[in-house]
Amino acid sequence: MLLEVKGMNTFYGNLHAIWDIDIQVEEKEIVALIGSNGAGKSTLLKTIAGSIPMERGTIVYDGKSFGPGYGRKASRMVKLGMTLCPEGRHIFPRMTVEENLKMGGYTRKKGELSAGYDRVYSLFDRLKERRSQPAGTLSGGEQQMLAIGRALMSSPKLLMLDEPSLGLSPLLTEKIFELILEIRNQGTTILLVEQNAVSALSVANRGYVLKVGHITGSGTGKELLESQEILASYLGG
Numbered sequence: 001m002l003l004e005v006k007g008m009n010t011f012y013g014n015l016h017a018i019w020d021i022d023i024q025v026e027e028k029e030i031v032a033l034i035g036s037n038g039a040g041k042s043t044l045l046k047t048i049a050g051s052i053p054m055e056r057g058t059i060v061y062d063g064k065s066f067g068p069g070y071g072r073k074a075s076r077m078v079k080l081g082m083t084l085c086p087e088g089r090h091i092f093p094r095m096t097v098e099e100n101l102k103m104g105g106y107t108r109k110k111g112e113l114s115a116g117y118d119r120v121y122s123l124f125d126r127l128k129e130r131r132s133q134p135a136g137t138l139s140g141g142e143q144q145m146l147a148i149g150r151a152l153m154s155s156p157k158l159l160m161l162d163e164p165s166l167g168l169s170p171l172l173t174e175k176i177f178e179l180i181l182e183i184r185n186q187g188t189t190i191l192l193v194e195q196n197a198v199s200a201l202s203v204a205n206r207g208y209v210l211k212v213g214h215i216t217g218s219g220t221g222k223e224l225l226e227s228q229e230i231l232a233s234y235l236g237g
């Protein structure tokens, strides 16, 4: 088991956003987390990443256990191989593509950066062609590739992707999901948040359904794709 979340609770002031959540991710799995707007998907990823505080619960990551008070540990978790590619990309628009990638590799030794660039450029040939271009001038799809590439620069064991297909055309969405499969096949475990439930569940080994801060369903990607409830709620069926 690479990640086990037990009884996780997260608050924003008085707002109880995440309720007693249990999640497990095995090494080299793609696990999808689906749910509608405001369900708490981003909050869950940010809590796991240590960028917002966990009120109650336990996170066991790669054999290390973290209890209540976990939070504001994001940079330590990146060093341990857990990286979040946030919703909305948050690239640095005035920096070039390559400078953005370098920022993603800030926890790595200088000598390890070139292997990082090689991996990213072989996955995303568009980024290689545009390595000296200011990131703000990239298309939306290219910016999403850059955000994923930047996250890969830390050489994560666990890569968390928050809505990687948001705002992309159907063709680019398909391409992004192909790349997600390829990244997993290279050995990186993936926890994927998506509103695009069909695509996410099609590539996922397993999935969880999140509704107003609660897990209301789980199963293999195939089981969830065939579930009537999921069909009705998320797949427009």
Ligand SMILES: Nc1ncnc2c1ncn2[C@@H]1O[C@H](COP(=O)(O)OP(=O)(O)OP(=O)(O)O)[C@@H](O)[C@H]1O
Residues within 6 Å of the ligand: 012, 015, 017, 035, 036, 037, 038, 039, 040, 041, 042, 043, 044, 087, 195
């Ligand atoms: N910084 C914050 N302060 C207060 N409340 C917040 C904050 N961030 C999120 N929330 C609230 O927490 C709940 C869950 O939000 P979250 O962003 O995790 O949902 P989501 O499932 O990622 O939604 P979306 O699909 O729209 O991205 C929402 O009710 C939201 O308004």
Ligand SMILES: [Mg+2]
Residues within 6 Å of the ligand: 041, 042, 043, 087, 162
């Ligand atoms: Mg979100």
